[in-house]
Every structure is written in C-alpha cells, then in structure tokens.
Amino acid sequence: MNLDWSVSELTLREPFRISRSVMTARTAVEVILTHNGIEGRGEVVTSVYYGLNEEKVVAQLADLRPTLPETPEALLAALPATSLAPGVRAAVDAAAHDLIARHRGVPVHTLLGRPEWTDVPTAYTIGITTPEQATHTAATLVAQGFTVLKVKAGTEDPADDVLRLKAVRAAAPDARILLDPNGAWTPEQAVRLLDTLADLALDAVEQPILPGTPDRLAWVTERSPIPVIADEDAATLTDVRNLAGAVHGINIKLAKCGGIQAAKEIIEAATTANLDIMLGCLVASSLGIAPAVHLTGHARWVDLDGHLLLAHDPWTGIDGKDGVLRLTETPGLGVTRP
Known part of the structure; x- marks a missing residue:
C-alpha cells in the first residue's frame, strides 16, 4: 500500500x-x-x-x-x-x-452498517456580523431552502449577540436556530444571556463557556432554558463519558476526535449516556466533509457546511447548496472532482 x-x-x-x-x-x-x-x-x-x-x-x-x-x-x-x-x-x-x-x-455508510441513507438538512453558519447583514444572509438562506441556521456569537458587547440572534429569528421565523459563542462567555454571562434569548426558541447552544471546566458547564446546563451542547469539552471518548448528565448533547468533529473509527466509539458512548449527537466540521472541501456525512444517521443536529463557505469547492458529491446534504451512492466517500 x-x-x-x-x-x-x-x-x-x-x-x-x-x-x-x-x-x-x-x-x-x-x-x-x-x-x-x-x-x-x-x-x-x-x-x-x-x-x-x-x-x-x-x-x-x-x-x-x-x-x-x-x-x-x-x-x-x-x-x-x-x-x-x-x-x-x-x-x-x-x-x-x-x-x-x-x-x-459500496458507499462508506454501508461499510459502517447503515445500508440505507436518507438526505439530511444541514445548518449553515452565519458568522459574527451586523444585525442588518445577518438579516440579509438569513433571508437569502431561507429562500435557498435552508431550514437550519447556526449563528456565531461572542462579541465584546453581548448585546450585539442578542441583536444578531433576534434579527436572524425575525428573518427566519420557522428555521431551527443553533447558537455558538465558541466559549466566549463566563458562566454567569451565559446563564443571563440564554435566559434573555429563551423566547427565540433556539434549538441549542454550543459550548457557551471556555472549555476545561466541565463542572461549570454543567452548572450552566442546569440553569439554561436552551439545550447545551459540549464542543471543545467533548474531544475524546473519556471526555464524553465524563459529560454524562452534564450537558444535553455533544458535537463530534472528525478532525477533533481522529476520524470515523473514533467517532463511532464516541457515538456509542454518547448513546449509552443519553447524550444527543451533533456532527460538526471545520471549513473544508467536500472531500473533507464527506466522511461525517456518512455518519449523519446518528445525529440530532447536522452542521456540515464547511464546503458551502468556500469560494470554490474542488470536489463535488455531497450537495448542500439548498440546505440538504445528498450522497451519490457511488462506492467510497462518493465525492469526485467536477
């Protein structure tokens, strides 16, 4: 080889x-x-x-x-x-x-024990921007067919985050919305802000506080009206086992855990611990995103939009431009160069 x-x-x-x-x-x-x-x-x-x-x-x-x-x-x-x-x-x-x-x-998902694969909605991430730009982006995405949006947060003034979230909700009243501050808030800020955002019917919030203090993350979860997902705090199999009862779900990124093989072990541990699964990604081409797409049958939340953020994707085969990921059912990962 x-x-x-x-x-x-x-x-x-x-x-x-x-x-x-x-x-x-x-x-x-x-x-x-x-x-x-x-x-x-x-x-x-x-x-x-x-x-x-x-x-x-x-x-x-x-x-x-x-x-x-x-x-x-x-x-x-x-x-x-x-x-x-x-x-x-x-x-x-x-x-x-x-x-x-x-x-x-066979396709990779068949190799993994899932011969049937269903098209799945993916979130599209709106970065930190002005409420006006967030409104425009959300409306455009909804018009394209997206039903799940993720909004980044963590500006110096948390009030800006609230305005951005409210703008996106107004532009996408029927969308499922995920919030991701990337660990930017203190535990006390997180509880206060999540309470403020409760009436926006957010689907979940990812890693609201800095990683490294899972007991503080559990403290936030106990007080949050919005389901809490651990991301940076859920890097390894041991991390996930230790998060049982501390959060509602975990974000699995293959680049974080080490690939499909490791992700399968984490999915099994999370299921045993009654933790819901999110599949996330880094910005990458369709080749880099495809392995996680083959695991989406296990996920409550799918955030596999890294290829959609590119000016030019050198690979094709997982779609997503209308908010829905689709596989070609060709052998392997199913991606090719256009």
Missing part, C-alpha cells in the same frame, strides 16, 4: 468571523492511499486552534509512510496507537475507509 499527498489552498467566499478569529482561507492536504490499483482519499485542513499547520501535517504523513501496513484494514487497526494529530489521523482514516469501500463496491 502506498501513501501520497498534495497541498492546495481553500479560499472562503467571504471573511468568516467567530469569537476568537477571522478566517479568509486555509490550507488543505489531500491524503491518497493506493492499494491494488485503487485509490482512497481523505483531507486534513490547517487549524490554528488545533495546532495544525502545513509543515506539521506533511511531516507526520512522511513519518507514517515507511511504516504503512500492507492493507487498509490493517492500517485502520493500527491508527489508534499512532502519535498522529487527530486531524491527520482523521484524514488517513477517511482515505482508508474510502479505499476499503471502493474495493468492496
């Missing part, structure tokens, strides 16, 4: 602002596994938050190449014991699943 990779730049359609940063582009590394003349692909994107730059990704892939097992199945078995960063491991994991599914002539 051979391992190769290529590097490209992904440019966003417009600057994307959250509480801790503004993003205009990110680098993508395409991972290619070849076995018996068939290729499997995955993608890892750079991330300041996760400490992943191009040099680190390429160095880890170069270290992995001489130690590759002979088959993709053996590679999947060996991956959990490697020292690869979760994002790199997720890309290799995706390429291995893509390769195995292509060998067997």
